[in-house]
Amino acid sequence: MLAGMTLNPSPQGEPLSVGFVLLHRFTLLPFAAFVDCLRLAADEGDRSRPLHCHWTFMTSTGQEAVSSCGAAISPCLSFREPAEFDYIVVIGGVQDERDRADTTALAYLRQAASAGVPLVGLCTGVFALIQAGLMTGRRCCVSWYHHRDMVQRFPAIQPVADRLYIDDGDRLTCAGGAAAADLAAYLVERHLGKAWAMKSLHIMLLDEARAGTQPQPQPVVFGKIEDRLVRRAIAVLEQHLGEAISMEALAERVGTSRRNLERRFQETLGVGPQKFARDLRLRYGVWLLHYTGKSITEIGERCGFADTAHFSRHFRSAFGMPPSEMRKRAGEPGGDRVDPFFLHIEGRPAL
Missing domain, CATH: 1.10.10.60 (Homeodomain-like)
Known part of the structure; x- marks a missing residue:
């Protein structure tokens, strides 16, 4: 049983450090899937000590972050120095509040990009990366559910909606949902080794990490219908x-x-x-x-x-x-x- 296994972290390894930028009414499932994969890879068994992975939750004000379903994440810090993190993950909110652009968060993402810290856009977090001007000439993965909205709002961007996530070097974008666990496991394997990634997934009752190229389970979407x-x-x-x-x-x-x-x-x-x-x-x-x-x-x-x-x-x-x-x-x-x-x-x- 995995809970009884003793795993040795990868020899290359400093602990994996991830900063989360939680935008207003962020989507809870991709956040939970990603951070729980880190939590389970951070320690032996299910003891949740942040030994091999560290994570920090951040908002523009340092106050609690309220998700789209109403659940709140606390405590959160104000934005830390980007160089403290191996990755900064931004998780966006519902897209019917377009005028609520978090300019402080967008400036922080630009600061992180200038510092060379890889940025991860989960679910609608990719919209924030685009708004920050950080996706020009980049491949961009988005959920089929948000594909049409992105095309209409950002006609210069060519979103990809036939895969789970894209690793474009220092920009990683993910369709969201359960695919966030696949991307997190991919990064855990890169930094700590495959055994730690598989340990996380198995405790989460997932057989294995899906490759980023695996297609999204995408139903057919139709155009605007007035009735x-x-x-x-x-x-x-x-x-x-x-x-x-x-x-x-x-x-x-x-x-x-x-x-x-x-x-x-x-x-x-x-x-x-x-x-x-x-x-x-x-x-x-x-x-x-x-x-x-x-x-x-x-x-x-x-x-x-x-x-x-x-x-x-x-x-x-x-x-x-x-x-x-x-x-x-x-x-x-x-x-x-x-x-x-x-x-x-x-x-x-x-x-």
């Missing part, structure tokens, strides 16, 4: 890509009748909700074909189809080729990976 009820229904469908939800259940979830739901979909999108839902699951199937190694049978099941034949039949009808042919074309030299957002289904352009 609020239709938008809510699509959000429910995106949460149930692995099952064929009934139209009665969908209507109940969004607080309307099936008849009204069908009428609103037809008026807004020119197609009924049942067909829209199937098309949505087919687009998700295209994404899985291109960005995962799952078998066609597994993909059909994951997209909510009863069996492989059912999935293949609808897939061929929609895209003019069976799933196996689309995967083969994507794997050919020079073959383009298809973005399901731009696919046409039965002559109807994607939304």
Whole structure:
């Protein structure tokens, strides 16, 4: 059992020191995943003594940091000298408060960059790095959920949303969520050795660290839709890509009748909700074909189809080729990976 193991830190090693910049209403999961990976690698067993890893929580005022879910982190310090840290990790907040740019934090990030300290942007923390002017000419990893927002706000930036994180030397960016644990384990392994990284992950009930190049589990995202009820229904469908939800259940979830739901979909999108839902699951199937190694049978099941034949039949009808042919074309030299957002289904352009 790992709790009884004796691990020796890497011989190269000074303790790994990480400073956290917690912005207003920062997202809690990537923060917790990252810092807990450090905590578990810092000591033998689960004793949490900061022996091999040190971490410091910082805010612009030195006061407690309040996360997007309302949980507060305390105590926090005001910003320390950047050279004290091997990495400075910035974790952003919700993006509907764009006017609340923390100018003190942005200045601190620029100071850290000038001092040569590698910067890590977790989740929407990458927005702060961009606002600080520190991502020009850099690759930038962002969650599929924030991809469109970033493109609209920062048209000069080309975000990547088909992987978990990117190590670009002294700039590391991560899509957030559970992928923060993968990035933290990657850095722990670099500084302390693989045994310490695996020890952390195993206690966190994770088998192993996923590579940064592993694709995000990305559903299909649609453009702006004016009808609020239709938008809510699509959000429910995106949460149930692995099952064929009934139209009665969908209507109940969004607080309307099936008849009204069908009428609103037809008026807004020119197609009924049942067909829209199937098309949505087919687009998700295209994404899985291109960005995962799952078998066609597994993909059909994951997209909510009863069996492989059912999935293949609808897939061929929609895209003019069976799933196996689309995967083969994507794997050919020079073959383009298809973005399901731009696919046409039965002559109807994607939304």
